[in-house]
Amino acid sequence: MTSPAERPTASGFTLLEVLIVIAILALILGLFASRGGDHNKTLTLKGTGDALAEDLRLARTDAITHGHESSLSITQTPPGWTRPDGSPVAVPSDIAISVASTRAFGTVATDDAVRFEPDGSSTGASIFLIQGTRKLEVAVDWLTGRVSIGSSP
Numbered sequence: 001m002t003s004p005a006e007r008p009t010a011s012g013f014t015l016l017e018v019l020i021v022i023a024i025l026a027l028i029l030g031l032f033a034s035r036g037g038d039h040n041k042t043l044t045l046k047g048t049g050d051a052l053a054e055d056l057r058l059a060r061t062d063a064i065t066h067g068h069e070s071s072l073s074i075t076q077t078p079p080g081w082t083r084p085d086g087s088p089v090a091v092p093s094d095i096a097i098s099v100a101s102t103r104a105f106g107t108v109a110t111d112d113a114v115r116f117e118p119d120g121s122s123t124g125a126s127i128f129l130i131q132g133t134r135k136l137e138v139a140v141d142w143l144t145g146r147v148s149i150g151s152s153p
Helices: 015-034 036-066
Strands: 070-076 079-082 088-090 096-104 113-116 125-131 134-140 147-151
Touching: 036 070, 036 088, 036 113, 036 125, 036 134, 036 147, 070 096, 079 096
Parallel strands: none
Antiparallel strands: 070 079, 070 113, 079 088, 096 125, 125 134, 134 147
């Protein structure tokens, strides 16, 4: 028989240790949650820019694939765009859209539509998505129809 002094002690955590770990985790979570607002707005702006760029690329692909002109119309009030199939896309209410330039072979177009030709070229555009002090540019090269996304100062 073993004496009480020779028995192994129960292993585990004390209540105090568990409470300290929970308190540390709550502090870390609080730090991340307090930064969440700006981060979510940045993600919203980036997601809207990605969606616009994707729709522009689809319009270009449609023009090349089917051999006809395809266009995407930008609307500033309410902010959004209309896809080539006619379906509208609205952007979040805190994001504004500005078309800085729309060019067709050196001449400024009269509307805010980006048109793609069957050869892949386009009217070109610099479309800005503005959210507070943040600005994101979705650019369409007029010669190649290439769509790119970048931050703007």
